[in-house]
Amino acid sequence: MNDIDEIVKGIYLKEPRAIGRAISIIEDGDQRAGALLKQINAKNIQESTILGITGPIGTGKSTIINQLIAHYRKQGNRVGIVAIDPSSPVSGGAFLGDRIRMMRHAMDKDVVVRSMATRGKQGGLCAAAAAAVRIMICSGCDPVIIETVGVGQAEIDVVRLADITILVLAPGVGDEIQMMKAGIIEIADIVVVNKAECPGADSLFMELENVLHQRNCTVCRVIAREAYGIEKLAVFIGVIDKERRKSGQFTNKRKQTRETEIIDYAIEMMRDELRRRLKEYPGNYTGDPRTIARKLIDDICIAELDTSKRNCPEVFL
Amino acid sequence: MDIQQCRGRILIGKPGLDGHDRGAKIIARSLRDDGFEVIYTGIRRTPEEIALTAIQEDVDVVGLSVLSGAHNELFPEVLKALHQAKGGDIPVIGGGIIPEEDIQHLKELGMYEIFTSGTPVQTILNTFREATEKYRQRKHKII
Numbered sequence: 001m002n003d004i005d006e007i008v009k010g011i012y013l014k015e016p017r018a019i020g021r022a023i024s025i026i027e028d029g030d031q032r033a034g035a036l037l038k039q040i041n042a043k044n045i046q047e048s049t050i051l052g053i054t055g056p057i058g059t060g061k062s063t064i065i066n067q068l069i070a071h072y073r074k075q076g077n078r079v080g081i082v083a084i085d086p087s088s089p090v091s092g093g094a095f096l097g098d099r100i101r102m103m104r105h106a107m108d109k110d111v112v113v114r115s116m117a118t119r120g121k122q123g124g125l126c127a128a129a130a131a132a133v134r135i136m137i138c139s140g141c142d143p144v145i146i147e148t149v150g151v152g153q154a155e156i157d158v159v160r161l162a163d164i165t166i167l168v169l170a171p172g173v174g175d176e177i178q179m180m181k182a183g184i185i186e187i188a189d190i191v192v193v194n195k196a197e198c199p200g201a202d203s204l205f206m207e208l209e210n211v212l213h214q215r216n217c218t219v220c221r222v223i224a225r226e227a228y229g230i231e232k233l234a235v236f237i238g239v240i241d242k243e244r245r246k247s248g249q250f251t252n253k254r255k256q257t258r259e260t261e262i263i264d265y266a267i268e269m270m271r272d273e274l275r276r277r278l279k280e281y282p283g284n285y286t287g288d289p290r291t292i293a294r295k296l297i298d299d300i301c302i303a304e305l306d307t308s309k310r311n312c313p314e315v316f317l
Numbered sequence: 318m319d320i321q322q323c324r325g326r327i328l329i330g331k332p333g334l335d336g337h338d339r340g341a342k343i344i345a346r347s348l349r350d351d352g353f354e355v356i357y358t359g360i361r362r363t364p365e366e367i368a369l370t371a372i373q374e375d376v377d378v379v380g381l382s383v384l385s386g387a388h389n390e391l392f393p394e395v396l397k398a399l400h401q402a403k404g405g406d407i408p409v410i411g412g413g414i415i416p417e418e419d420i421q422h423l424k425e426l427g428m429y430e431i432f433t434s435g436t437p438v439q440t441i442l443n444t445f446r447e448a449t450e451k452y453r454q455r456k457h458k459i460i
Binding site: 002015016017019020021023024025028029030031087088090091092093094095096097099100103106107109112113114115117119 | 322323324326345346348349350351352353354355356357358359362363365366369370372373374375402403404455456457
């Protein structure tokens with residue numbers, strides 16, 4: 001399982017070994033990552049829906065996903081799951097425990113689960129999440145569900161990557177003041193109150209409806225462990241997906257996501273060059289950092305212009 | 318987003334009906350603190366479930382814990398299931414209450430190493446490191 005062509009072929013043939021290895025190659029920054037990504041241009045990428053599940057620690061994200069998997073499998077869909085947990089800032093290691101809640105699907109070859117660690121990335125996802133999603137879509141998964149790390153208020157990267165973002169809350173996570181704060185709660189498409197049988201769930205539900213009814217955000221109650229409310233949640237997801245595809249919002253958002261991802265990669269690729277130049281730059285450790293950054297960028301642009309002057313229209317010079 | 322590397326990916330599995338997972342959890346935590354990404358299956362898994370999970374997660378080593386005495390049946394079954402799932406090359410390390418006389422036999426069947434209770438954690442970590450490094454060299458080899 002080392003030949004890239006063989007791995008690419010395997011992804012399309014739904015071979016678990018190939019899918020797993022492909023994600024590792026991207027995640028580890030293996031030299032073959034570029035060649036692999038070039039070949040996995042998913043034609044079906046527009047047909048597949050990407051769901052993001054986010055929320056604080058211990059609200060039941062994995063358990064809800066476990067139930068959603070069962071729902072989509074009953075409908076005959078192949079489901080992909082990218083489950084992300086944090087890397088230790090001390091050792092770099094991680095304990096990836098989301099999968100335990102989904103083990104009842106372990107023997108189902110049409111449930112593709114990959115546990116991933118953040119590896120130093122902030123924002124609730126890992127750097128290779130988008131690529132892992134694409135690999136799963138290539139292997140026929142629809143939907144692909146991304147589970148973020150347990151989040152606070154501002155980890156909103158998942159909203160960018162997912163077509164539909166579901167925020168999972170549970171009673172006991174905060175009062176109405178928390179619901180008024182800015183952040184993820186403003187951009188989630190569906191807010192789920194899990195553990196709806198527990199005390200405090202009804203008042204949380206009412207507070208959320210109060211805050212969210214202005215922007216047409218759906219709030220629903222579920223008891224994930226008993227699968228209560230899951231069918232309804234799936235209906236809400238389906239309705240939003242259909243509406244957005246019809247209105248063009250789906251395509252627009254995908255386009256935006258793509259642009260941001262390209263820019264992120266471009267910046268990432270420039271990082272080494274910038275570091276190299278900064279070392280040569282006189283006075284790099286004194287003076288205003290922003291001014292030095294501007295000068296660095298200007299120098300690169302001027303060097304670029306010098307080499308391409310002949311072909312460059314005057315207006316850009 | 319500077320990408321940080323991990324030492325390796327390990328699956329810790331508990332096959333069979335034994336529910337004593339303190340040992341598995343201690344090893345999982347020690348591996349985490351040593352820079353490994355650890356996926357834990359939870360208790361009472363079948364050998365097939367463990368093998369398919371190892372393949373999906375593309376782990377570098379599988380660690381199994383058995384304290385029920387069924388190691389002579391369960392360890393070989395995991396090896397067999399891994400082989401059938403085209404993952405026969407993944408090293409498998411076992412641990413638990415295992416009599417001295419069974420160890421040689423299990424290693425002959427393909428277990429990478431067997432640890433009994435009382436083994437210092439550092440010895441276990443060193444073996445996981447060694448097995449991971451060997452496996453990752455093959456994994457990221459360009460042909």
